[in-house]
Amino acid sequence: MTTVPIDTASSPGVVMELLYSLRVKDAMTSSVITASTTARLRHVQDLMREHAITAVPILDGERLLGIVSIGDIIQALDSGTMERPAAEVMTSSVVTLDEDMPLSFAVTYFDRYKYGRFPVLAVNGRLAGIITASDVLRRLLIALNEEIGRMEQRIAGRQPPSEGPLPSMELSFGSAPLDFTRAGNISARFKKTLTEKGCPPTIARRVAVASYELELNQVIHSSGGVMRMRVFEDTIEILAQDEGPGIPDLDLAMREGYSTANEWVRSLGFGAGMGLPNVKRVADDFSIESPPGKGTTVRALIAWAKESTN
Amino acid sequence: MVISELQALAEARPVQAEYKDGPIAGGYTSDLLSDVMAHARTGDVLITIQAHKNTVAVAGLVGAPAIVLCNDRPIPDDMVEAAREEGIALFSTLLSQFEVSGRLWKALKV
Structure with missing residues (x-):
C-alpha cells in the first residue's frame, strides 16, 4: 500500500x-x-x-x-x-x-x-x-479520533474545553480615526496575548477576525473609540464602543458588500462591505446598537465549545 | 515548496528577507483585506497588490508567513519595517497576481 x-x-x-x-x-x-x-x-x-x-x-x-x-x-x-x-x-x-x-x-x-x-x-x-x-x-x-471525541462531547452538550481555561483578564485600547499606521495593532495585541496564554489557534483566529474588523470600523468610520477584550472561563468577549457618529441604517450595514467608505479608503483594500458580516460569522453571539447621533457599540462573543467547528 | 523558493517561482526581488524559512501550505490571492481576514489560512502566502503596512498586520493576524506584492507596486518603508518586526517575508515582482497564483498553485499541486 x-x-x-x-x-x-x-x-x-x-x-x-x-x-x-x-x-x-x-x-x-x-x-x-x-x-x-x-x-x-x-x-x-x-x-x-x-x-x-x-x-x-x-x-x-x-x-x-x-x-x-x-x-x-x-x-x-x-x-x-x-x-x-x-x-x-x-x-x-x-x-x-x-x-x-x-x-x-x-x-x-x-x-x-x-x-x-x-x-x-x-x-x-x-x-x-x-x-x-x-x-x-x-x-x-x-488525530481524527481525538477530534471526533471532542465533537461528540460538544454535541452531548458537555463541552469541556480541551485545554485548561485561560486566566480571566481584561484588556482595552483606544483607536484613533483614520490612523491607518496603527490600524490592526489592537487586534494583534489581543491575538498575541491569547496565544501566549495557551489559547487554541482556532479560537485566537476568530478573536483576531472579529477584533480586526471592529477596530478597522472604528478607524475608518468613527471619531475614535475603545476596543475591549474580556476573557472568561468559557467565552471571550470583544466589545467595540465608539463616540459616533453612529450607523444610520443597521440592516444595510449588516449586508455583505454594502459600504459607506470613501474611494481613498477603498483603494487601500478596506471598505469592502465585509466587516460586520465577518464579525457575525466568527462570533457565537453578536449584538450591535447604534442609536442615531450617538456612538456604536458592538459586542461579539466567542465560546470555547465551538473551538474547531470554524 | 518553502518560502525562499518564492523568489525564483515569482521572479521576485526579496524586499524583506529576515524570516524563518519554512514550508508553504497554500496561497491566498486578494486585494480586499477583509476577504483575506475571512478566508486565508495559516501558512498561506498572501498574493496582492496592496503594498502598505496594514497588509502586514493582516498577514500577521491570519498567520501568513510571506507576502508577494505584484505588478511592481511601490513599497513604502514602513511596510518593510513592519514586516521585519513580524518576521514576514516580502517579495516584489513585475508579474501579475494571476501569474504568481498560477505558478504557486501548480508548484503546490503537482
Whole structure:
C-alpha cells in the first residue's frame, strides 16, 4: 500500500486542518534501522528480516547516501550478488521529506512517487526518521479520533474545553480615526496575548477576525473609540464602543458588500462591505446598537465549545 | 515548496528577507483585506497588490508567513519595517497576481 486515500484538496475541513497542522515528524518513526555503505547485501537482508522492514537507508556517518529496498535484494538473490556492498546497489537519488513539512506533503508524495517509504531529514540535513503510508494513516486516525471525541462531547452538550481555561483578564485600547499606521495593532495585541496564554489557534483566529474588523470600523468610520477584550472561563468577549457618529441604517450595514467608505479608503483594500458580516460569522453571539447621533457599540462573543467547528 | 523558493517561482526581488524559512501550505490571492481576514489560512502566502503596512498586520493576524506584492507596486518603508518586526517575508515582482497564483498553485499541486 503506497497511496494514501485522502484528497488533500477537497477533504472535509477537519481533515485538511489536521493535515496542515500535523508535521511529518509527528508521524514518522524516528528509530531507523540503517546500514553503512560497506555493509554486504546479505547483512541488509538480515536487517530486513529481523525488523520486518522493506527498505534500509544507507548512511555515511549521519548523512543519507541512498536506500536499499527489498526489490534490490530480490534482484541480488537472483543474480547471486549478495556479497556486494550496499553502496554498489543502492538507489542514490532518494526522494526525502523534511521533518517540519506539514503532513499533507507526505500524502502528496505517496500519491506522486510510488515509493513505500520516504526518509525524513532534519533541518541540518541529517536523517531524522522514516515515514510509511501506514505511519501517516495511523497518526491521522489518532488525530481524527481525538477530534471526533471532542465533537461528540460538544454535541452531548458537555463541552469541556480541551485545554485548561485561560486566566480571566481584561484588556482595552483606544483607536484613533483614520490612523491607518496603527490600524490592526489592537487586534494583534489581543491575538498575541491569547496565544501566549495557551489559547487554541482556532479560537485566537476568530478573536483576531472579529477584533480586526471592529477596530478597522472604528478607524475608518468613527471619531475614535475603545476596543475591549474580556476573557472568561468559557467565552471571550470583544466589545467595540465608539463616540459616533453612529450607523444610520443597521440592516444595510449588516449586508455583505454594502459600504459607506470613501474611494481613498477603498483603494487601500478596506471598505469592502465585509466587516460586520465577518464579525457575525466568527462570533457565537453578536449584538450591535447604534442609536442615531450617538456612538456604536458592538459586542461579539466567542465560546470555547465551538473551538474547531470554524 | 518553502518560502525562499518564492523568489525564483515569482521572479521576485526579496524586499524583506529576515524570516524563518519554512514550508508553504497554500496561497491566498486578494486585494480586499477583509476577504483575506475571512478566508486565508495559516501558512498561506498572501498574493496582492496592496503594498502598505496594514497588509502586514493582516498577514500577521491570519498567520501568513510571506507576502508577494505584484505588478511592481511601490513599497513604502514602513511596510518593510513592519514586516521585519513580524518576521514576514516580502517579495516584489513585475508579474501579475494571476501569474504568481498560477505558478504557486501548480508548484503546490503537482
